[in-house]
Amino acid sequence: MVTMTKTFVAAPLLFIAYGIIRWIDGADGDHGPGLAWTIGHLLFLTGFTLYAVALFVLRGLLARARGVSLVALVAGLIGVAAFLRVIVIDLIVGFRADDHAAMSVIGDEYDRWPGDLGLYDTLYTVGPLLFLAGLLTLAILLTREHQLPVWSPVLLLLGFITITINLDLMPLGGVFLLVALLPLDLADRKIRTGSKAAV
Numbered sequence: 001m002v003t004m005t006k007t008f009v010a011a012p013l014l015f016i017a018y019g020i021i022r023w024i025d026g027a028d029g030d031h032g033p034g035l036a037w038t039i040g041h042l043l044f045l046t047g048f049t050l051y052a053v054a055l056f057v058l059r060g061l062l063a064r065a066r067g068v069s070l071v072a073l074v075a076g077l078i079g080v081a082a083f084l085r086v087i088v089i090d091l092i093v094g095f096r097a098d099d100h101a102a103m104s105v106i107g108d109e110y111d112r113w114p115g116d117l118g119l120y121d122t123l124y125t126v127g128p129l130l131f132l133a134g135l136l137t138l139a140i141l142l143t144r145e146h147q148l149p150v151w152s153p154v155l156l157l158l159g160f161i162t163i164t165i166n167l168d169l170m171p172l173g174g175v176f177l178l179v180a181l182l183p184l185d186l187a188d189r190k191i192r193t194g195s196k197a198a199v
Contacts, residue, residue, distance in 0.1 A: 076134020
């Protein structure tokens with residue numbers, strides 16, 4: 001349960017931090033390469049890794065619909081993997097490039113990394129949708145079991161729409177994602193506080 005608390009809160013907070021650093025990085029009109037680019041993407045990478053953990057935790061909270069939740073989990077994890085690949089490539093490009101102009105040239109070298117598996121173009125488009133579909137499905141199932149309020153899935157969707165519109169809106173999108181799953185964290189804290197009081 002402590003893991004749940006950390007992932008549901010830390011993951012969107014890392015998204016918010018990445019968004020703020022992205023603002024700083026783009027102050028000169030360009031994003032990357034440099035320290036801000038690297039730090040921001042490391043935060044983004046960690047955030048998505050925590051969301052992979054969160055997907056497992058969310059499914060573990062469900063008492064019913066195990067089959068549907070398993071499909072949602074797998075879809076979400078594929079989506080996370082797609083995001084992680086792109087972020088790792090961005091980090092590699094940032095390390096190799098001497099200036100922003102060189103980033104596009106170097107980035108083209110990694111279009112088929114790692115290995116030409118013939119699925120990267122599809123993953124680039126479908127990956128984010130799979131992550132959203134997986135996370136949103138689990139949230140809806142938890143809403144049906146009255147573990148989340150009805151507005152939680154709405155906020156999740158709103159968060160991703162906000163981020164998709166413009167990455168500069170990442171801090172706002174991160175706030176939506178944080179508030180969406182915060183009721184689970186608050187319920188967990190309440191249970192743990194009650195247990196300590198009983199002792």
